Amino acid sequence: MKHALLWMLVSPVLLSGCGGSGSGQEDKETVQVIDGYLSNAEVCVDRNNNFVCDTGEALSERTNAKGQVTISESDSKYPLIARLIAGETSDSDHPGYVWRDAELLAGAGNRLVTPFSTLAQLNQQTLTDYAASLNLDPSLITQDYVALKKTNPDAKKVHLYARTITKMLGETLVWNDAQTQKKQIQALKSHIETLENNHVDLDDVDLVVNRKGEVTQSDRIVDLAGYLDGKSLHVSFFNSYAYASFVNRFENGTQYESKLGFSSPYQVSGLNLKSDLIYTDFLYLSDKLAVSFVKPDKDFNPGNYNILSVWSEQAIANGVDTLLTADDFIGQTWYHLRDLASSKDGRGAASKPALTELTFVSQDRVLIQPRGETAFETSWNIVSNHELPNTDPYFQVIRIPFGDISSRPSLADAKGMVLQTLFQHDNMVLVKDFQKLRMDDGEVDAGSSIILTKNKALAEAIYRNWKL
Structure with a gap:
């Protein structure tokens, strides 16, 4: 995957802003971070203009429930970076935490840090020009458009753009793929126009645009x-x-x-x-x-x-068609969560949550690291359908034999993992250890239900809450 930062030096025009007051106690200014209101986001003053939140650049306070935080007047002459931290930052657009990292950017002098200010800066455009490219009123994207929805129906469209664009942004500013994002934005623009023509209430829908420009629509979950x-x-x-x-x-x-x-x-x-x-x-x-x-x-x-x-x-x-392929695993890390409690612990025993990293280093090798233990490498493959006792096309099996390694309690003292996929959604897969599936080095007998996810922050949060 190619990721590119379009420019590494900020235009002097976009960076222009007032300096410090130079007398007495320095004045404070309020900035706001929104797609919806983003609370507990970290805001950094990018004093060296390198698009990175360096040591000493983060403010001591994070954003409040309205996405607001104060900065000194002297810091207003620098760009601002807002860091959305998975499992810590909350978004008023939906309940709970955000579950992926992202960074927003605003040029010097701007008091509103949004997805619009981010892409305008990364594409060396003014906010007015960027708004025009989306057929949006420029005045709406430079104000609190969430609050404006009460009095201006057009603000609903601005808000839908914002909460969808945030999902397209890279985990850091340098991980933004400009060409892919342009394709995604055009697909989003077309879809929103269709919704408007069909008189759909834009506050009731959520949209996701994948890297191919395909749009998925769902009902918005507010609470x-x-x-x-x-x-x-x-x-x-x-x-x-x-x-x-x-x-x-x-x-x-x-x-x-x-x-x-x-x-x-x-x-x-x-x-x-x-x-x-x-x-x-x-x-x-x-x-x-x-x-x-x-x-x-x-x-x-x-x-x-x-x-x-x-x-x-x-x-x-009952199984849902997951249609996973090798490309869903190669070069990626999945987090495996299960309960290790067994019949030896007695009926109704307390849970023993276990978290294991599975890093698929190649098309047939995987690195396995139980939490707090030494990693080991072994083979893996997706079992062909004709090899399974149940040839139902809705089921897939991922097979990971452990080979000659000594048994580990953290892996249930098993000889391997034989994972039958049941359900897939948003980088999360629910699986069940397949009952008594014959492997080359012996029989695996396990029946635990397991969560697999590529989202490290979510995996850590599940493990932490489960491990009371």
Whole structure:
């Protein structure tokens, strides 16, 4: 993948701004970081104009709930970099944390750091010219367009552009691919025009544009209550001795459990769901998949451990066509999460979460590193369908024999991993260890449900919350 920074020296015109006051206590100025309001974002004053947040350039305070932070007047003559930190920064556009790093940029003198200011700077354009390229009112992208939605309907379109463009940005400023982004922006522009022509409320949709310029549309999730209401959701528990799968319907403030026919009023507070049927805190929410933890509680979870639960509109245990290929693995690191509790620990034993890095170094070699242990290298392959006992095309199996290494408790003392894929969404794959699949060096007998994700911050957060 080719990534390029279009320019390494900031234009003097774009960098122009006022200097310090030079007398008494220096005045402070407020800057704001938004696609939605981005809170707990780190803001850096790029005093050497190198597009990097160097040591000593980060402000001592992070942004507040409105994405605001103050800077000294003397720092206003420099560009500003806002760092969105996965698992730490929150976005008012959706509940919970952002789950990928990104950096925003604004030229000297600008008080609003946005996706628009970022791409305008990277493409050496003024904000007026960049707004014109999107057929947007320039005055809207230089103000708090989230607040303006209350009085100006056009601000909804600006906001949709902003929250979609942020997903296209690189983890750092130097990791922006200008040509790919231009293709993505054109596809986005066309899709939004279609939505407008069909009189769709732009506040109700979320869009993702992949590197090929293909647009995916989903319902926007603003809060947990909106995610739950009107849905029937399959809930699967991933602890070894709490595993179950059942369907819950949420309608008009009541939760209905299908298996036993129970119902109860429910309450939502932030990311917490409480009813007579479940008490759980959500960590991750998307339109297709959510992750929560049932906390220790005398009524719902009497054990002193968290129960990992996964929510989806589809029944993941039945298998969903994942269509993974070798390209989804080669040169990439996946994070493998499972519960190591076994029958030896006793029925209802506390969970033993394990986090393992799988770095696929080539088309047939993988580096395995259990957390806190020495890594080892072994072979891997995606098993051909005709080799499987179940030839259902919706199932795939990833096979990783461990070879001659000594057994490790961190890997369940297994001889290998035989991972049957069940569900894929947004760089997360749900898998299950295949039961008694014959391998070249012996039989693997395991039945744990496992999460695989390429998102390190999300993997760390799941592990941290699971490992109470």
